[in-house]
Amino acid sequence: MQILNDILRAYQKWYINYSGLFDEEREDDLPFFRDKLFLSILSLSIVLGAIAYIPSVIFALLNGDYYIFIVDTLGILLLYFIAFNKSVALHVKKNIFAGIFYFIAFTLLVFIGLQGNGAIVVFTPNILVTLYSGRRSGLYSVGLTALIYCVFLVCSYFQLVDLPIFSHNDFNLMFIVFVNNIIFTLFIVFSISYLIDMLYASLLKQNKLREELNEEHKNLLVAKEKADESDRLKTAFLANMSHEIKTPMYGILGSVDILKNYNTEDAEYQEYLKAIETTSLRLADVISDVVNVSKIETGLMTINTQTFNIQDAINEVLKPFVFVSERKNIEIKKNITTSYNASLAYTDRDKLETILRHILQNAFKFTNKGFVEIGCSKPDKTFFEFYVKDSGIGIAMEDIQTVFQPFFQVDAEHKKALHGSGLGLSLAKSYVEMLGGEINIESKENGGTTVWFTVYSDFESIK
Template identity: 45%
Template sequence: MLNKYWESYIQWYIKYSGFSERDNKEGLPYFRDKLFISILLLTFVLGVLSYFPSAYVAVSRNELSVLVVDTVAILVLLFTTFSKTISFKTRKLLFSTNLFLLSFLLFLILGFKGNGSILLFMLITLITLYSGRRGGLRAVLVFAGFKAIFLFNFYFNIIYLPSFEQYDIQLLLIVGVNNLLFVVLTVFSVSFLINQLHNALLKENKLQLELVEKHKNVLEAKNKAEKSDKLKSAFLANMSHEIRTPMYGILGCADFLKAYNTDDEEFQEFVDVINGNGKQLLDIISGIVDVSKIESGLVTTNISTFNVNKNIEKVFKALKPKAEEKGLSFTLNNDLVVHDAYINSDSDKIEFILKSLLENAIKFTKKGVIELSCERIDEYFIAFYVKDTGLGIHEAHFKTIFDTFYQVDVHNDKALHGFGIGLTIAKAYIEMLGGKIDLESVEGIGSTFWFTIRVDLIKGNAYKQNA
């Protein structure tokens, strides 16, 4: 609280004295002027507090000269602090001169028993703080001149100084030289400290400017990215409509063509080629659009409560004929009881994930078994397993297989290749549903893809963490 009042006091004085309006200084000179204001105000407060007990002691000991010196010094300090007619430079000079004279006179009157020497050392340090090394060295010269005059007067006994009658000239000379060396050391030490602080302040200001510039660049990049995302969103919406619409027209016409020349097998074969390749192209376009939407953050979850067993049965029955057509054994091991099967999640995305993984398993399996398994892990997650006896995947491809457009063994002309989209979309959907996906595979033997989904999702709050 005291610090708060002190800061308010300084701010009031800056406004009162017009400091910020008088000079447009920057850097170290401005810092020194602010420091002088703090020193001036603190000296005034401490001076006023110490004046009254000092005056009482001076009167009680019949040292009227000390009372006069203290009174004049406090009045000059009062004028220096609150006068609006003097310049800031004059205020510094008047403050320094006042304390110099106070220190010298107290030293002459009270000798080493008083606080004149301490005030003098303190003053030289303060002058170095708010005026720099040159100001401090000038104060040292004044100090040396005062000591020289004092020693000259003492040696020739021009003015009698009772406070020093028990000392000899040699002792006073040694003390004077030591004091001079001490204040010189103080001036250089303090000025060095101030310069180092100033350099640190300059570096900090430079770093702040660089951070401001970088922040500005980041904001510009962010604005460009946001604008780019808007353009990308518009492009995706247009592409989805403009490309899918004519493709639906082509496929529709292909269906109509099948009604003509039904006896011409070659004609029907060509129509089937158009229809098959058209559907394949439409799937590719839909996949690319879906991946782009996922990367742009445009895909949302549609959370509802449903029986996931119905989704599993639907996908299983839809793909079973395709597996049997290749001579594969397609089995379902569903351990989800009725109570466990009711979940809060996205029904369409779960169907897409299962369909994508099972279609891959059927595609890359020439003979053997494909198995779909489901189980409840705990109150929060259920797990799905898609196992096949297909080509298998080398361990080096385990991480990259989920990358967009990535194809395993793309250089093998005899290998089966997909579009590299289905697993990317499936992985993104799984993570949107609060789960994770992984695989185990041995090349030439088969693969097992397994994934989890969270069963208690809330609408508009798809989990991002892994299970």
């Protein structure tokens, strides 16, 4: 059945193209769709007409009904003439097509009477004309049918002509049948025309909605391009401004180193210099984070691989936190299960140390007592697994999924949370993913936090 439908659609498409019905400006025009419908009906009539003609004329000749043979032959010849003659105008083809059905229907009605299918065939041109020409043409067709019926009734009543239909049916029967046929045909014409109007209105509405959606899609694309451009400009601005700020910041730090050599006995003087140095270093770290985030967003961040020892890298990262642990009385624990010889890695050491440093900063920032533990293991030859565990204030369940977002702070009301840019974990996550691993957090509010992540031990293996 599907193959037959595909063949039929292909055939109708071919015939419509053959007829030359091309007008892109009329695609949303109802008369255009009616013309297309007429050509589809005509293409079907070519096939179905031939199928009906052959058995009809055979039985007509066998029964000696030569008038049926003549009528059917004239009808099929006219049908093929209008179907394949491109010089005939489309509106002329419509009229001839309807005339063929009228001719066949009333011929059958005259010679066979109401017992045959002539009365039924009369409905066909009225319905088809309404479909492919509209309500007005359909009503004209019904009027023509009514006029022919009136001629029949007059001829029958006054016995003007002796026809088979009059001998087979009396006047009263014909009057009732003809009136009922006209009423029923009017009902069909109005129903079909209303249905066509509703379908066309629905089509116009659908086309309008499609145009609005296309316009909205274009607007969204333009807005997206503007947003992307704005984001690129923002990122470039941050990167450029960060570099511009970072240069004088190093100048300040260099000047502080020089000033330390003066007034070495003045404790207050040295304390001020220490405050300047600490604040400047903190600001330099924030600027470095902003620059790195900007590079990641613009795709400019590169990976510099080297072979190094994981334990050495961990010890290097822990050095700055020794003073913090002593000041806050926090125990530092190390749990490194890999042997010294087995802990060689070929990856980006700077990025690995940055990951650990940012996680440790958060651990010490939000831990007032207890411990901070750092661990490393190598479950197999593929990757290293790290974790940083603390006994701090923890993270609320609803915040765990958002802590890796840029500029997010776990507890903005916590005084210590204000000493940070909110870029640490976001940058750590980006670096972990660049190194072929993944990062996750397990935490309980007021119950400590554990951050674990993995990195490939041999970065060359994932390139």
